[in-house]
Amino acid sequence: MEALAPTPVVPSYGSSALSDVVPSLAASLGVDGWGNALGVPEASRWVLLLVDGLGDLNLAEAAADAPFLSGLRSAGGRLTAGVPSTTVTSITSLGTALPPGQHGMLGYSFRNPVGGGLLNALLWENGLSAYDIQPRLTAFERLARSGVTLTSVSPARFAGTGLTEAALRGARFQPVPDENDDAARIAWTADAAASGEKSLVYLYERSLDHTGHGQGWRTPAWRSTLRRIDGFAARLRAALPSEARLLITGDHGMVDAPRDRWLIVEDVPGLGSDLTLFAGEGRFRQLYAEPKRVPEVRKRWAATLGERAWVLTREEAIEAGWFGPMDPRMASRLGDVVVAMRDDGAVMTRSQPREFGLVGMHGSLTELETRVPLLVA
Template sequence: MTEVLAAAPIVPTYGAGALSDVVPSMAASLGLPGWTDVLGLPEAPRWVLMLVDGLGDLNLAAAAADAPFLTSLRETGGALTAGVPSTTATSITSLGTGLTPGQHGMVGYSFRNPVDGGLLNALAWQDGLSAYDVQPRLTAFERLARAGVALTTVSPARFAGTGLTEAALRGARFQPVPDESDHAARIGWTADAAASGQRSLVYLYERSLDHTGHGQGWGSPQWREALRRVDALARDVRAALPADARLLITGDHGMIDAPRDRWVIVEDVPELGAEVTLLAGEGRLRQLYARPEHVAAVADRWRDVLGERAWVLTRDEAIDADWFGPVDGRMASRIGDVLVAMRDDGAVMTRTQPREFGLVGMHGSLTELETRVPLLVA
C-alpha cells in the first residue's frame, strides 16, 4: 500500500465558514439583531439544522450515487470546516454555542479535566461533574431562546441531560427519540417543532453513519447502505417541513479508514511514553500532557519517531497556527502540551483505551477527508 501524506493541515476557517458559524448565520437569517451571516444563508423564519454524524464532504462526494437527495443539494451547496480536533464532542459544542474550540473548551474526545486534572471523556462524562464546570459560556441556543426563538433538540433519548448535551445544546427543549429507527416519529417531531412559534430552530441529530463507519469503515458496503438511509431521511424531513422552513444539513467531521498496519501503539515504542503524564485525544489526534520542563523533549521525541507521518506541535505552536481559533485563557491548559495529528492514514493507539482497537474508520486530524463537511441547504 502506498503511503499518502496530506500536504498541509486544513486549518479551520473560523469566522468565515466553520461549524461555529452555522447557528450565528441562522440567527441573522431569522432577522435577529446582533448576529452576522457569514455563510450567505437565505432569509427564513424557521430552520432545521440536521447534523449527520460522520458525514464528510469528500466522503459524500465519493458515494454520490448512494445519496441522490444530498448530492442534488451539494451541486449548489458548499463546504465548511470542522474545528480542531475534528471530532463529535468538539463539533457539536461549536454548533450549539457558536464558539470556537478555544473559546468553549471542549477540545476533543478526551482531554485534561479542568476540575481534577485527570482524563475527561467528553462523550461518557463522569458522575458529579457539571456541564458548567467544563463549559460555562452562554450557548448560542440560550441566546436565541432569550430572543424568543422556539428551540428544540430532536436527539436519542439516552442523551437527555448528559454532560455533552448540557454543555453544548442547553437552551433548547429536548425531544427524546426512544427508537432511532422510527424515522416517521422523528420526522413528525421535527416538523411539529419547526412549526412552533413565530421563529424556530430545530436541531436534528443522526448518528448511524458514524457508527457504521467506525465499525466497518467508510469505504464499506455497510456504510453506503447507511448513507442511503440517511439520504432518505433527509429527503423526507424536507418534504414534511412547513413551507416557510429551510433545512440545513451538515456533518461534524469526515472519516478516514485507518488500516491496522499503519497503527503506532504507544506501549510498543517505549520512548513515546517517556515523560508523558497524561495521554488523551483519539487515534488520529493525540494530546500529550507533560511537566513544563519536559514539553520540548516530548515534542522532539514524537517528531523523531513519527517523522513526516504526523504534524507534531506544542500547544503554543498550535494556538499560533489558529488550530483552535481564539483561545480563552481559562481554556488553554486543557489543550495538550503536545498535539500529534496524523498526516497519513495511520493512527496512534494505546492499550489504555482497548475499545478503540475495534475501530476501522477514524477522525480527529486536520486532513481534508476528516475536516471538510458539507453545507447543504434545502
C-alpha cells in the same frame, strides 16, 4: 493508502466554520446582533440536520448512493470542522457558536480542569456539572431569550448528559426512544418547526458515524447507511412546513485507518516516557508532561512519526490558529504536545483497548476529516 496531507486544513473560524452555522441561521431569522457569514437565505423557520460523520469528500465519493444530498451539494458549499475534528468539539462549536479555543471542549478526551486527570467528554463523570467545563452561554440560550422557539430532537439516552448540557442547553429536548423510527423523528421535527413565530430545530443523526467506526467508510455497509439517511433527509424535507428551510451538515469526515498503519505506543521503547497524561483519539493525540520535559517529548514523537504526523507544542498549535482565539482559561486543558496524523495511520495505546475495534477514525486536520458539506434545501 491515503497520501500524506500536504498542509493542515486550518478551520475558517468566522467565515465558513461549523461555529458560523447558528449565527447565520439567527441572522436569517431576523434576530438582531448576529451575522450571516454563510449567506443563507432569509426564513422564519429552520431545521438543522447534523449527520455525524458526513464529510464533504466522503459524500462526494459516494454521490451515487445519495442522490438527494448530492443534488444539494452541487449547489451548496463547504464548511470546516473545528480542531480536533471530532464530535464533542464540533457539536459544542455548533451549539455555542464559538471556536474550540473559546468553549474549551477540546476533544474526545482532554485534561479535566476540575481536579485534573482525564475527562472523557462523551462519558463525562458523576457529579461533574456541564457548567464546570463549559460555562459560556450557548447560542441556543441566547436565541431563546430573543423569542425563537428552539427544539433538539435527539436520542433519548442523551437527555441531560454532560455534552448535551455543555453544547446544546437552551433548546427544548425532544427525546427519540427509537432512533430507527424515522416516521416519528420526522413528525416530531415537523411539529417543532411549525411552533412559534420563529423556530430552529436541531436534529441529530448518528448512524453513519457508528457504521464508519465499526466497519470503515469505504464499505457496502457505510454506503447502505448513507442511502438510508439520504432517503430520510428527502422525506424530512417534504414533511416540513412550506416556509421552513432545511440545512444539512456534518460534524467531521472520516479516514479508514488500517491496523498495519497503527503506531502502538507500548511497542516503541521509551515513546511514552515522561508523559503524565495521554488523551485524545487515534488521529489526534494530546500529550501532557512536566514543563521541563515538553521539548524532549516533542522531539521524541516528531522523530518517531516523521512525515506521518504534525507534532506541535501547545503554543505552536495555538499560534497556528488551529483552535481559533484561545481563552487563556482553556489553554491548560490542551496537551502540552499535540500529534495530528497526516497519513491514514493512528496512534493507539493498549491502555485504551476499546479503541482497537475502530476502523474509521477522525480528529486530525486532513481534507477528509475536516471538510463537511453545507447543504440547504
